[in-house]
Amino acid sequence: MATNNFSRLLLSNRGICVRKFSTTVELAQKKYELLVIGGGTGGCSISNKFASKLGRGNVGVIEPNEIHYYQPMWTLVGGGVKKLKHTAMPMASVLPDKADWIKSRVSKFDPQNNQVTTSDGDTISYNYLVVAMGMQLNYGNIKGLLDALKTDDRVCSNYSANYVKKTYPALSNFQGGTAIFTFPNTPIKCAGAPQKIMYLAEEIFRKNGKRDGTKVIFNTSLGVIFGVKKYADRLLEIIKQRNIEVNYKTNLIEIIPETSEAVFQNLDTNETKSYKYDFIHVTPPMSAPDALRESSLVNEAGFLDVNKGTLQHTKYRNIFGIGDCTSAPTSKTAAAVAGQSGILRKNLQALLDGKEVYAQYDGYTSCPLITGRGKCILAEFDYDAQPLETFPIDQGKERWTMYHMKKDVMPPLYWRILLSGFWEGPRFYRKLMHFGRGK
Ligand SMILES: Cc1cc2nc3c(=O)[nH]c(=O)nc-3n(C[C@H](O)[C@H](O)[C@H](O)COP(=O)(O)OP(=O)(O)OC[C@H]3O[C@@H](n4cnc5c(N)ncnc54)[C@H](O)[C@@H]3O)c2cc1C
Structure with missing residues (x-):
């Protein structure tokens, strides 16, 4: 997708200029009271809370992208209810005016010296750090998938701004056959999204008169349909009513567009099985971003190691985490970020006031x-x-x-x-x- 053209359009339409440091020297000497990594849901929420409290120039946000996307809406983009443009805003318009936006990417953390290094080679210091880097989409971990997403109109994924626009045209053009929806063998953001698009798709097939003779398959790496029994029970009823096939512990490992094949591995037996597809929606494997995963700040699973109640780092008391990149063992959603932001506001403020953290997140x-x-x-x-x-x-x-x-x-x-x-x-x-x- 031409993200740059899109962002230029948005920026020029709204007459917004991007705030960015002009020289490396300025940045190299820069130290913030609060440095926030990431300008997504969590990063915006926290930087906006603290920029006014701490005053102009005391909060820095490191974020490489010019566009902020409202990702939860991508399910409805894929389902043809909304357009991608309804989900985008210029980053400059959602970051706080009183904060410095450093349009770069963190490449290295040095928590012992309270510093991070950016991909531009600048070193930035902080008194307090909030890590809000979200999830990295690892499409490349599935053999053939990146090529298939580029070359095969029937291969879709709502999880990326680059591919979500493919989904609705593919569903509309579907002429019957086998439609497959996948759930990978890693933690993901919005664990409901892989099946939400399936229900919307199944409805589209019915409305278009293509449901008879069509197999709708949900191949999931998990052993259950949803992690909360109350909702899982209801979803299983719907799945039965709508004649959807569910295969558990079934993980996508390869796509071969030339032969319209998707290869899955059974996670219990390691056996592989190939399915012919006429449409496939892929939820990619995900992880914390590499720069975080490769740092000393993560737990064994590679996520920012925070106390699940206070959201404070388990080792460095001046570091907090919010959102998808943390080890907090809840379902990774924007709704969770909202719940966490109140806890962070209280606990970070307590430290700034010379007190101890006290607020506890319940995993909402x-x-x-x-x-x-x-x-x-x-x-x-x-x-x-x-x-x-x-x-x-x-x-x-x-x-x-x-x-x-x-x-x-x-x-x-x-x-x-x-x-x-x-x-x-x-x-x-x-x-x-x-x-x-x-x-
Ligand atoms: C298809 C889909 C459907 C969803 N549906 C829902 C839903 O219905 N309800 C719901 O509540 N949630 C939903 N979500 C999940 C929700 O969007 C995320 O949980 C939420 O955005 C997480 O916020 P975050 O701040 O942790 O990460 P993000 O909002 O993803 O932000 C992370 C930011 O960090 C930046 N970043 C990454 N690496 C670096 C680096 N090295 N240096 C600096 N910055 C970096 C990124 O550019 C990004 O801007 C959905 C998501 C998707 C994709």
């Missing part, structure tokens, strides 16, 4: 499981995989209201309130709607 996360146009199960749960529902109704049912929330209410909430640092999750409203009872 949410996944709007879209099961069709106008239908959504709003899953909300905590570290114990127990439902933590905001509304005083059974959220395990498919509801139009929840779909409307996802499609129309959450985007402005994201752009205006979460990124600007004001939305810290629905805890207050949950208590209100349950008359103060519950968590």
Whole structure:
């Protein structure tokens, strides 16, 4: 995709100029009270919270991209409900005016000296560091996939701005046969998204009169359909009603576009099996970004090693993490970032005030499981995989209201309130709607 043209268009349309340091010398001497790595959901939320408190020039954000994408909307882009342009804003417009945007990439961490090095070779110092680098998409780890994504219109992936635009045309042009949806053998962001697009696709096939004679297959590396029993039970009913085949512990290892084959490995037996595809939606393997994975800041699984309650690094007390790149054992979503941002605000402020961290994150996360146009199960749960529902109704049912929330209410909430640092999750409203009872 021509990201540069797209970003130029957005930037010129809005008359926004990108803030960037002009010389290496300036940066080489630069030290911030708070340095934030990443200008995604978590990075924007935290930098916006602290830029005003700490004052102009005291917060730096290192982020290489000129466009900030609202990734949760990509499911609806793939399903033909929204356009990619509805999910994009210039990075300059979502980062705080009072912070310095360093348009570069962190390549090295030096936590002992409170420094990071960028890919431009600059070294930047900090008193406090927040790591918000999200997940890296490792499409290259599946043999043949990158080529197939470039050359085969039937091979799609909602997980990247580069490929999400392929999905809806491919679904619309589908003439019947086998449609496969995959879930990789790694942690991923939004664990519901690999199946949400499947339900939207199955509905499109039905509406287009292509469902008879079509096999819809969900090949997942996991051993369950969803990690929370209440929602998993409901999803399994839907899967049965809609005649979808699910194969567990089945991991995609190769795509061969020339012969329309997708090769999967059974994770229990190691046996491989080849499927012919007429459409395939691939969720790529993911990891923390390489620069973080290769640092001393990660746990054995390669994620920023934080205390799951306080979100403070387990070894360096002036380092915190937020979002997908951390070891916090919850489902990685923007909703989780919202919940975490309130904890970080309190704990980072406590350290700035010379006190100890105290706030504890309960693992709150949410996944709007879209099961069709106008239908959504709003899953909300905590570290114990127990439902933590905001509304005083059974959220395990498919509801139009929840779909409307996802499609129309959450985007402005994201752009205006979460990124600007004001939305810290629905805890207050949950208590209100349950008359103060519950968590
Ligand atoms: C298809 C899809 C559907 C989703 N659906 C939902 C949903 O319905 N609900 C929901 O809540 N969430 C959903 N999500 C997940 C949600 O988008 C993420 O969990 C959320 O954006 C995580 O925020 P983050 O700040 O951790 O990472 P990100 O928002 O991804 O930001 C990470 C930032 O770090 C930057 N970065 C990376 N490496 C470096 C480096 N070396 N130096 C400097 N900067 C770097 C990146 O450029 C990026 O801007 C979905 C995601 C996808 C892809």
